[in-house]
Amino acid sequence: MKAAVYIQYGSPEVLQVNDVEKPTPKDNEILLRVKITAVNSGDVRLRKADPFAVRFFFGLTKPKINILGSVFSGEVESIGKDVKKFKVGDFVFGHTDMSFGSYAEYKCLPENGSLALKPANISHKEAAVIPFGGVTALHFIKKAKIKKGQKVLIVGASGAVGSAAVQLARSFGANVTGVCSTANIALVKSIGADKVIDYTQEDFTKDGETYDVIFDTVKTIPVFRSLKSLNKNGIMILSAAGMSEMLQGFWVSMTSNKKVITGVISHTAADINFLKVLIEADKLKPVIDRTYSLEQIAEAHAYVDKGHKKGNVAIEV
Numbered sequence: 107m108k109a110a111v112y113i114q115y116g117s118p119e120v121l122q123v124n125d126v127e128k129p130t131p132k133d134n135e136i137l138l139r140v141k142i143t144a145v146n147s148g149d150v151r152l153r154k155a156d157p158f159a160v161r162f163f164f165g166l167t168k169p170k171i172n173i174l175g176s177v178f179s180g181e182v183e184s185i186g187k188d189v190k191k192f193k194v195g196d197f198v199f200g201h202t203d204m205s206f207g208s209y210a211e212y213k214c215l216p217e218n219g220s221l222a223l224k225p226a227n228i229s230h231k232e233a234a235v236i237p238f239g240g241v242t243a244l245h246f247i248k249k250a251k252i253k254k255g256q257k258v259l260i261v262g263a264s265g266a267v268g269s270a271a272v273q274l275a276r277s278f279g280a281n282v283t284g285v286c287s288t289a290n291i292a293l294v295k296s297i298g299a300d301k302v303i304d305y306t307q308e309d310f311t312k313d314g315e316t317y318d319v320i321f322d323t324v325k326t327i328p329v330f331r332s333l334k335s336l337n338k339n340g341i342m343i344l345s346a347a348g349m350s351e352m353l354q355g356f357w358v359s360m361t362s363n364k365k366v367i368t369g370v371i372s373h374t375a376a377d378i379n380f381l382k383v384l385i386e387a388d389k390l391k392p393v394i395d396r397t398y399s400l401e402q403i404a405e406a407h408a409y410v411d412k413g414h415k416k417g418n419v420a421i422e423v
């Protein structure tokens with residue numbers, strides 16, 4: 107089968123489309139024919155080994171996992187003998203978790219992994235791009251227990267995580283303000299933000315407004331500066347936190363009436379099913395910036411490297 111393979115960390119050109127062995131499903135696995143995947147910020151971090159700590163988990167001198175890609179939509183081609191939840195021909199979408207490997211024509215997935223039947227009202231392309239931002243935003247929104255009537259600020263509202271966070275926080279009944287650049291104001295309004303702050307014109311830390319929850323998806327503002335915009339007993343979510351923000355967050359949580367939530371996300375099939383229900387109810391819409399072919403994977407990575415994609419970048423496999 108065809109797959110985008112990388113055997114060393116580095117620039118987008120380390121990704122090469124090669125022929126590799128087609129996988130065979132274990133008894134509890136499905137074999138998925140991948141139709142669409144996406145290039146996410148997580149893939150880029152692994153490709154570059156950025157931050158350095160990536161190497162402690164994914165290979166010190168070279169990557170141990172050679173096929174990136176963590177989201178997918180496609181068709182079940184065959185199933186292991188113990189699989190009960192899915193059958194050949196089903197259309198499914200989801201997240202590979204830490205096994206990656208969806209930049210390929212085929213991928214084996216445990217039937218109890220983070221996958222579900224594709225929502226019927228959207229295309230494979232739309233379904234494939236939802237899970238990365240969707241499960242990340244959902245993980246943190248659940249941790250922060252965002253509820254009806256709360257004032258929530260989403261920084262980076264036009265990214266994959268941010269565009270999902272705006273829609274999920276709204277679906278939980280919050281009043282949402284999104285922070286983005288001028289070019290993305292219309293987009294962020296169109297996905298349901300009640301108010302938009304253009305970060306090229308205004309600084310939310312200086313306008314006197316305060317929020318119950320600040321969800322910073324992009325880590326562009328120092329923790330102690332944005333804390334001033336958080337209400338007493340407020341919660342700050344830092345989904346892009348590095349070691350230094352994690353330590354600052356720990357300090358804030360220990361010494362003040364404010365709480366900082368960081369860390370690596372986790373997710374299950376229930377989360378993908380939760381997203382599916384929202385999609386089918388028209389409460390969660392995918393945001394797609396560009397689409398590339400698998401052969402153009404290096405080009406797609408170079409675009410995502412710039413840090414300004416709008417929502418998601420899809421890959422046709």
Ligand SMILES: NC(=O)c1ccc[n+]([C@@H]2O[C@H](COP(=O)([O-])OP(=O)(O)OC[C@H]3O[C@@H](n4cnc5c(N)ncnc54)[C@H](OP(=O)(O)O)[C@@H]3O)[C@@H](O)[C@H]2O)c1
Pocket residue numbers: 146147148151239242261262263264265266267268285286287288290305323324326345346347368369370371410413414415416417
């Ligand atoms: N904790 C976890 O387990 C976990 C899981 C998934 C992702 N993450 C992390 O979450 C972060 C966000 O991921 P993502 O996929 O959403 O990133 P992304 O889609 O690449 O984010 C790009 C977006 O960020 C916006 N942006 C850049 N600078 C900004 C600023 N100063 N203010 C507001 N918006 C700004 C850009 O808009 P403009 O073009 O308008 O600037 C662009 O739309 C990444 O660091 C990723 O590693 C963490």
